[in-house]
Amino acid sequence: xxxxxxxxxxxxxxxxxxxxxxxxxxxxxxxxxxxxxxxxxxxxxxxxxxxxxxxxxxxxxxxxxxxxxxxxxxxxxxxxxxxxxxxxxxxxxxxxxxxxxxxxxxxxxxxxxxxxxxxxxxxxxxxxxxxxxxxxxxxxxxxxxxxxxxxxxxxxxxxxxxxxxxxxxxxxxxxxxxxxxxxxxxxxxxxxxxxxxxxxxxxxxxxxxxxxxxxxxxxxxxxxxxxxxxxxxxxxxxxxxxxxxxxxxxxxxxxxxxxxxxxxxxxxxxxxxxxxxxxxxxxxxxxxxxxxxxxxxxxxxxxxxxxxxxxxxxxxxxxxxxxxxxxxxxxxxxxxxxxxxxxxxxxxxxxxxxxxxxxxxxxxxxxxxxxxxxxxxxxxxxxxxxxxxxxxxxxxxxxxxxxxxxxxxxxxx
Numbered sequence: 001x002x003x004x005x006x007x008x009x010x011x012x013x014x015x016x017x018x019x020x021x022x023x024x025x026x027x028x029x030x031x032x033x034x035x036x037x038x039x040x041x042x043x044x045x046x047x048x049x050x051x052x053x054x055x056x057x058x059x060x061x062x063x064x065x066x067x068x069x070x071x072x073x074x075x076x077x078x079x080x081x082x083x084x085x086x087x088x089x090x091x092x093x094x095x096x097x098x099x100x101x102x103x104x105x106x107x108x109x110x111x112x113x114x115x116x117x118x119x120x121x122x123x124x125x126x127x128x129x130x131x132x133x134x135x136x137x138x139x140x141x142x143x144x145x146x147x148x149x150x151x152x153x154x155x156x157x158x159x160x161x162x163x164x165x166x167x168x169x170x171x172x173x174x175x176x177x178x179x180x181x182x183x184x185x186x187x188x189x190x191x192x193x194x195x196x197x198x199x200x201x202x203x204x205x206x207x208x209x210x211x212x213x214x215x216x217x218x219x220x221x222x223x224x225x226x227x228x229x230x231x232x233x234x235x236x237x238x239x240x241x242x243x244x245x246x247x248x249x250x251x252x253x254x255x256x257x258x259x260x261x262x263x264x265x266x267x268x269x270x271x272x273x274x275x276x277x278x279x280x281x282x283x284x285x286x287x288x289x290x291x292x293x294x295x296x297x298x299x300x301x302x303x304x305x306x307x308x309x310x311x312x313x314x315x316x317x318x319x320x321x322x323x324x325x326x327x328x329x330x331x332x333x334x335x336x337x338x339x340x341x342x343x344x345x346x347x348x349x350x351x352x353x354x355x356x357x358x359x360x361x362x363x364x365x366x367x368x369x370x371x372x373x374x375x376x377x378x379x380x381x382x383x384x385x386x387x388x389x390x391x392x393x394x395x396x397x398x399x400x401x402x403x404x405x406x407x408x409x410x411x412x413x
Contacts, residue, residue, distance in 0.1 A: 022307030098408035107305035108297030119262035150174030155204025260288035330375035
């Protein structure tokens with residue numbers, strides 16, 4: 001699909017799921033004005049209809065960007081996931097269509113870590129039960145099954161941005177920290193690694209999960225892991241809903257083997273806020289269980305930071321072709337107007353002869369290549385070319401598009 005450079009006020013941006021106004025302000029500050037905002041997610045059929053003519057799309061975790069949606073997106077050049085996860089997007093399909101996908105892997109780490117610390121305190125002091133009883137007019141002042149955090153062992157499954165920050169906070173309030181990660185990680189403070197998930201499960205008073213959603217992590221915490229937890233321990237999941245077998249966790253709580261749990265993410269979540277879809281879970285009504293509606297990163301500070309972070313990445317890609325921060329694409333950091341008076345972008349299948357033909361087109365058009373930025377992976381090649389000379393933009397773009405293996409060609413400026 002050939003795409004000529006558009007004036008910024010002609011580039012259409014669709015932002016779903018009530019994204020923070022900081023994203024809109026960042027786009028507007030950089031000259032973009034065709035911005036449509038929606039408070040809810042859209043299902044596949046509605047999104048296929050609404051995405052027509054959209055160049056940049058912003059979503060959170062509830063919108064599913066499927067193969068069908070991407071096939072129907074006739075102008076889409078970039079997707080921003082205003083959250084950490086990107087498993088809601090068919091990333092490989094987007095990549096083969098030349099659509100980079102960006103996310104915000106860092107901006108809400110503090111918010112999630114603080115929520116988990118608060119949940120640990122509330123679970124160990126049985127605050128969910130105590131507050132419910134007081135609201136019901138009951139007064140049960142007892143220390144039974146109420147504990148200090150000091151001296152307890154926190155086991156972290158996953159020691160990335162959130163897990164490592166949580167490690168520091170937990171140690172600061174007196175907890176011992178153990179962690180398990182499939183990759184070797186440098187321990188912070190006095191935290192110590194475990195050689196296996198089994199070792200961590202057996203050593204922990206509180207287990208907190210911080211792993212991505214992958215085929216390998218699907219139900220990684222199931223009946224066997226719940227049974228292996230220390231009697232009277234606690235489980236927290238603020239990562240992905242697919243990681244925990246909720247039925248197995250419910251059984252562990254009902255039997256009294258576990259004293260509590262805090263779950264922020266679920267295998268199936270309602271599509272929007274305050275809609276007609278009831279939130280259903282076998283954990284509802286159980287004692288000392290905190291259920292929250294996927295709010296780990298839902299603080300005003302985190303959402304404002306995420307809005308700016310992802311909008312900046314989309315703007316840089318739209319303005320000058322930089323793909324830094326893309327999760328499904330080769331990463332190229334590009335200067336703004338480094339040299340030349342025109343910049344072309346060409347995305348293509350990584351097959352022999354494409355780059356030779358690209359350079360031939362500019363040479364035959366009597367254009368001087370002042371800078372060229374190329375990155376490839378085994379399947380896709382990405383090149384940005386700065387040129388000087390008398391440029392017939394339409395003719396050059398048509399020739400670039402005609403190269404066998406071309407996925408996308410654009411004039412950036």
